[in-house]
Structure formats: structure tokens, C-alpha cells
Amino acid sequence: MNGIWLVALPLLGAFLLPIIYRHLPKKVGKWTGPFILLINLGIALELWRSIPVDSAQSIAMGGFPAPLGIIFYVDRLALLFVMLVVLGTLILWLGSELGRIREETLLLLLVGGSCGLALSGDLFNIYVFYEIVAVASYGLAASGKTGAGYAASLRFLILSALGSALLLLGIALIYAVTGTLNLAHLATLAPYMLNDIVGLSAFALMLIGLGVKAELFPVNTWVPEVYITAPARISALLGGIVSKLTLLIVLRFLVLIYADTDAPLLLLSLGVLGVLTGELAALRATDLRQVLAFSSIGQLGLVAIAFSIPGPDGVIAGVVLALHHALVKPALFMLTEAWGGHFKRLVGAAHVSLWGTLLFIVLVLSLVGIPPLPGFWAKLLLLKGAFATENVWYHTAIAVVLIATVIETAYFMRIVRLMFQQQSEPPIKPRLHELIPASTFAALLALSIVYVGTITKNMNEIAVKVADKKIYISNTFPVWHRDFKKNALTENVKIPNSPSSKEETQE
Amino acid sequence: MESIMTIEETGWIYILSYCGAIGLILIGTVAMVIYHHLIRIILGLILLEAGVNLFLITVGYRANAVAPILMGDQVPVAMVDPIPQALVLTAIVIGVGVQALALALVIKTYKAYGTLDTKELAEKIAQESGTHLIDGIPVSLPAPALVRQIAEEKTP
Amino acid sequence: MNLREISGLIFIIGLGFLLGAVFKCLPYGEPITGVGQTITALAPIEVGTTNIVASVLLAYRGLDTLGELTVLFVAATAIGMVLGQRDPEISSQPEAGFILKTAANILFPFLIILGAYIILHGHLTPGGGFQGGAILAAAFFIPILATPASPFNHHISSLIEGFAGVAFIIIGLLALFGKGYFLAPLFGTGEVGHLFSAGSLPLLYLAVGLKVGAELAGLLARLQETEASD
Structure with missing residues (x-):
């Protein structure tokens, strides 16, 4: 199975969906999207099964070998994020009413773009897929069709477009220095060419650009506005799931290109600032969705801190934190469809819907990190990783994370206490189709408790392989000489320490 | 080189x-x-x-x-x-x-x-959604005002 | 001067210094890896285009082009969702003057021919799907400017944009089945420099041109309709 299907199928579906809706019975149109997502999930699972942990499927687009053409690098980490996006979108899709043509088209495009973003191994290609995801997000953010929604989406667009321009500038700088865009090729060149001021400023520019979607510290002002005005399931999708993908890209940059530089410290400081500002703002906010939005800034700050820890420890902590947050936050956002607004409206919620309240409490406890729940393991991994670095900056980060956890507990417990109070005018009862997605995410969370041992073992294996850039390089470059025009290539393109040249001599 | x-x-x-x-x-x-x-x-x-x-x-x-275009011979x-x-x-x-x-x-x-002025826009949005701005961050009004607002929405 | 402006100015000054310092360090001339040079040397042999930018766009970096078409499609879909359908009861803008109306009629066939020429010769001369598509879009948009009352058929434009996008992916998938690589050039290179050469690239450019043309025309028409309904 070729990994390109993960991108081609949703795009194909998105191009055809308006036509299907117009010319075929409405029922066919309604189920096209979920059907495509199911197939995508199947393909991802099949790829997961067929690709061993230490290897990866490296697909040369158009048959043009590595630095000339675009490469898709399909390894287990990328597939994990692909499955997360596809599964999350599917659950949220089925939890809402079907039949809104344009929104469903945008959702399919968002999934296609996200899969491409996770798999791509080429800098400019990453930019293109990032733009697909970004533009689809602007559209979805405005899909509430309120004036405030349009204004929020516009502000999101302007900030994000500024970020995209800076991202492109960073990519252009890298191309100006090295003359290549392929990540594996850059990984071989970086120690000689990119670990200086130019390379680091390129990283800073790209980090700001990618940080807009990843809700990193200085460029996250769009977050509260958009998550309040967009429909709950869109906030769930953008805040809970899609925002992690760009951090995956940052992780790849750090591991492959900037491993031995000060670049991780930049990400660390942005992450620490994000955790602090996010949690403090959440403490002051009085609107449930705003609280969730600010808490999501804080949680993504945690993921950023984790990814900035060098070596496999950081990778596993970041991935587990990201997965955990991707299960918990969408579920919480789905509950706000009935319980949004000022959280005084939640007074007495426990007497209206016990199941909803229980879900809320379990999810919140996991987010804070209370022991039997998976959130605890995620935070523990982060603390362990940060502690093992023996670097004073990371130790400061540990202190910040602990303080942030206390703040988090304070504001969430305040809300939970309100839910159990008596109130003459009871809050709205959540409808069934809002509770089903939230329950599904919670069930997945419960499953992860049962299989915590297996998951940790698998993640460990993946993390060790991902943190090793030699594996990435050697998985990309066998394509190099298996293909046509081998001689012309090796004459013209010189790669210092390229694994392909070694293999050639062995042959 | x-x-x-x-x-x-x-x-x-x-x-x-x-x-x-x-x-x-x-x-x-x-x-x-x-x-x-x-x-x-x-x-x-x-x-x-x-x-x-x-x-x-x-x-x-x-x-x-x-320019990278081959011309004839x-x-x-x-x-x-x-x-x-x-x-x-x-x-x-x-x-x-x-x-x-x-x-x-x-x-x-x-x-x-x-x-189209961003400052006026922020104020108008805040008024509309029943929130007030504190340092540029919209904060919801406390419950009584909100309950009243919902009641007003229901009456017409 | 509030906090936001001050922090913004600091950011800009920092960016200015950074760019100045960085641009001074940039190497001038050929980067030592020479990926671009290799492509310049190989493109006429491997892909068979005389316009090397075309072979970069459609063969070496064909996936970028698919992504770019997708971004346009996403933007068009989002704009359709935001602006909604045209309300037929609202009166539209007054008609344009005599000069624009006459010129629109005369220009229409010429613009179509020019657009088609630029699309079909994209692999040989400067130009290609995007440029030709923009000209096609202009051909359909100028009549709307001339007579705003005449309706733009969004059904047909969305049909064209959907099927052109599908055609691009299908050609890519055919290559996946035939040659084992998504978007690999099909049908051989032909004789370099002739109209029927470069394999499947002209077909891809045709799909790109139609899609860009339909999408831009649809975008402009939608913006114009919304403006007219005020």
C-alpha cells in the first residue's frame, strides 16, 4: 500500500463532494465523507502493520529520487498522527448532523492536508500542506455564520498569514544556504551549513510561522476568540487535534536539522511562557470555552516543552502528552455545546445530566494529572525527561509545570464545585449527539488506561527510532540509486557523508 | 568551489x-x-x-x-x-x-x-456578546445579566 | 502608543536587524549541492520539456502543484460558505458604459484563444496552466463587469473545477498504477520542443489551467455579486 493514498483519497473526495451532492441522492452525499475517512483509517492501519518500527516507507513522488523530487516519509510516528486526525474527525463528524456540503468539503480537505503535513519530507511541500490546513481552518472557524465568527476568523487569518509569510521566508533562507529542500538531505548538510546564525534565524522564523497553528506563545492571540465563536466540534478539531501536527513538524526540524544547537532552548522558552500565560489567563477567564481555550494553550506549551527535550525521552513525553490532550480536549469542547458561556450557567449541572457531569470530571481530572488517569503518566514522563537533562533551564521548566498544574487544578475544581450546587433555574441538558462523541473520546481514554503498558512499550520503541536522525537519512536515501539516471545524479549532486555513497562502495 | x-x-x-x-x-x-x-x-x-x-x-x-527555457538549437x-x-x-x-x-x-x-476599524470592531463584538473587555480580552458578564439576556431572547 | 504597538515595533526592528545580518551572511552564486543545476541538466532528457520551470512544477514538484490547486479550492469553498448564495431579488449594479460593453464582446474570443494557447504551450514557452488559467478567468469576468445583471453560472464553474481537480489526481494515480510512482510522467518524453511532447505534462497543465480559470472566475464573480447586493 502506498502512503500517497492517505492524501489523494480525501482530496479526491473533496473535489467530488459538491458534484455528488448535486447529482446523486442526498443520502449518498451524506455518507461519502465518513466512508472516505473510514477507508483512510483502514489504509493507515494497514501501513502501520506493514511498516516495521525501525524502518519507514519513503515514497519518491513522480519517481524522482530524494533531493530532486518530493519525498513522503511514512513512519509510525507520522502514521500515529494521521490516525489521530482521521479518527478524531470521524468521531466529530458523526456526532453532528450530516448534509452541510461546504463544511464537509472543508473537513475532508483539512484531513487531506493534515495527512500530507504529517507525512511530507520536503520543506516547501510542508509549507503547501500547512497552507491547506490553515485555509481550511479559517473557513471552518467562520462556519458558525455569526458576525463575531467572521471577525474572529479574519483575525486568525491575518495573524496566520503573517506567520505563513515568515515560514516561507525561513524556508527561502534555508534554500539560499543549502540549495535543497529535502529534510533528509538537510539532515546530512546541517552540521556543516545550518548550525550558525543564518540557520538559527531560519528556525526562529519557521517556529513563529508554525507556532500560529500550534498555539505557541507570542502568536496565539487568535485562540480564545476563534474557539468561542466557532461551533463546538470545530473548536474541538482545531484545538484538540490539528494543532498537534505542526508541533510534529517542529520536532522533525529539531531532531534532523537543529539537534546540536540552541534551537531546542528557544522552543523550551516559548513553551514555558505558553504554559504560564495560558494557565494564568484561564484562571481569570469566566467563560467555559475560554477556560478550555486557554488551557489548550497551556497544554500545547507542555507538548512544546517536551519536544524541546533532546533525545527519545522528549519524543515519547511529547507524543504521549499530545495524544492525551487530543482525546481529552475535543471531548470537553463537545460538552460545551450545551454548557458554553459564563460558567455560572453550569450551576446545578449535576442534577440535570449526571453522565455529562461525570464525563466532565473524569476528563478534567485526567487533564490535570490525577494518578490512575493517563494524564498523570503523560506529565510524569515529561517531568522525568526534563529532570534527566541535567540542564538548569529544563529544571526551571519543571518548576513552572508544577505551578501550572496547581493553577489548573484550582480553576477546574472551581467549575466542578459549581456543577454540584443547587440552582433554581437549571442549566440546559446536553443532547444525545453531543454526549456520544464526548463519551467515545472518554472510552478511548479508558482503553488507554487498560493498555498503558503496551502503549508505553510501543511508544518507547517509536521514540527511540524517531530521535535518531541516521535512521531517517538511511530510510530516505536507498531510493537514491535504486532509480533511473543514477549516474547523472551521483556525478552532479554531492552529499557529504551520504549513506548512499557508502552503500555503493559496499556493492 | x-x-x-x-x-x-x-x-x-x-x-x-x-x-x-x-x-x-x-x-x-x-x-x-x-x-x-x-x-x-x-x-x-x-x-x-x-x-x-x-x-x-x-x-x-x-x-x-x-531564463530556464531552452530555445531551439x-x-x-x-x-x-x-x-x-x-x-x-x-x-x-x-x-x-x-x-x-x-x-x-x-x-x-x-x-x-x-x-473596519479593529478597535471599534472589538468593542462592538464585546457589546453584542454581552461581555466586557478587560485589557483587550473579552470576559463574559456574570450570571444575572446573562439570565436576563436569555429571557429577553425568549420573549419576542 | 499602546503596548501592542510598542511590542510590534520592537519586533519589526528586531526583524530588520536579523534580516540585514542574515542576508549579509548568505552565500552568493551557486549553492554547492546544485539540486537546481541537476534538474536543469536532466529535465529535457527525463521529462522532455523545454520550459524547465514547467517540469519542476509538474514533474519534480508535482505534489506542490496539487497542493496549490487544493489551496485555491479550499479558498473557493470557504468563500462560497462565507458569502453564501446570491439573493436574486436584490437589484444589481447598473450596467457599464458603452466602451467596456463593446470591448468585453470583442475581447472575449481573443482572451479565450490566448488563454488556451498559453496553457497548451506551457511546457515549451514561458507561461502555463496558472497564467493561462488567469487569462481564461479574465475572459469570463470582463463580461460580468460589463453587464453585472447577467448571472454567472456557478454550477458549471464548480463542475469544471471539481472534474479538473479529479483529472489531475487520476492522472497521478494512473502513473501510480503504471509506473509505481504518484504523478510520474507518462507516455514517454516525445520529441523535445514539439507541441505533442513531454508525455502527460500538457494534460496536467490543461487540468491546472481549467481549474485555475474556473476557480478564479468563480471567486471574482462571487465577490462581485456580494458587492452588488448592497
């Missing part, structure tokens, strides 16, 4: 082009930060993107080289790097899509609130 040239050889085109790119990027960013009018902010964005594109094109420039002389040109083409089209969407959102925002 001998093909790395000095500034003297490659001439003034490089310097001018780089300065133009820096200038456009800075002008665009300044416009996006200091103006409060949405159309002006979008114009700033367009300038910024133009600057980045100019920079990309300049990256591919070679001294005394021709002509012996190929030095050609400029074709990759940045393809990248810029892609980036321009992406920029067009984003700008068109921005303008559509501007139209809708203007229809909803009758203003």
Missing part, C-alpha cells in the same frame, strides 16, 4: 533585489502592526508576501544567466535556478487564495458591524 562568486562580479542586481526584499518585508510588517484598518492590514500582508517572493526569486538568481548557457521560480509561482497562487478569503471575510464583517 569556484562557482561561488563575489559581490563585485555578480553586480548590483543582487544587492538591489535583496534590499528591495528587506524593504518590502519591513514595510508590510509595519503596516500590519501599526494600522487599525482591516483593508490596510491586508495590503500590508500583500506587501509582505511580495517581499518574501522577491527574496525567493533573488535566491535563484545567477550572474549572466538566462541554442547552446545552453548558464541558466538561473528553476526551483525558486516554481516555488514562487506556487506561493503566489496560495497568496491569492488567502487574500480572496480575507476580502470575503472583510465584506461579511463590515456587513455585520458597519466598521
